[in-house]
Amino acid sequence: MEQSEVQALADKLDKLIERCQKLERDNTTLRELQDDWNRERAQLMHKNDLAKNKIEAMIGRLRALEHH
Secondary structure (H helix, E strand, C coil): CCHHHHHHHHHHHHHHHHHHHHHHHHHHHHHHHHHHHHHHHHHHHHHHHHHHHHHHHHHHHHHHHHCC
16 A cells, blocks of 8 residues: 555544544533423423413303302
């Protein structure tokens, strides 16, 4: 194998390593974003449940007032 071929392979390997490192960084960033979205979703679902329960309680009180 000639020196130029070895150098070409080394260059390709360096580019491949750089690409893998970038993909690992991107993957880490995406996983962190996914975790953030999942936490936010859980918080919003909890707030939605609280609001739903309050509204149902208000409706129950209004219906009770109608029957008095």
